[in-house]
Amino acid sequence: MTDIRDALIRGSEKVIGHYRSLLTSAKTEKKRELYRSRIEREQRLLEELQNGFTDRFTA
Numbered sequence: 001m002t003d004i005r006d007a008l009i010r011g012s013e014k015v016i017g018h019y020r021s022l023l024t025s026a027k028t029e030k031k032r033e034l035y036r037s038r039i040e041r042e043q044r045l046l047e048e049l050q051n052g053f054t055d056r057f058t059a
Contacts, residue, residue: 005049012046 016039023035 009046009049012042012049016042016046 019035019039019042023032023039026032026035
């Protein structure tokens, strides 16, 4: 289970990095807002993975 969780965490971190890269090169405010919202969403998912992912399956 931890191997899967670790892979998901690494994937989320990679996605966040990708969106941050896109954010720095965004040409319009609409694109910047889109990337910011996706970063926030991915960070929430990452926090869930880091803090409570296994708790849901053990309950």
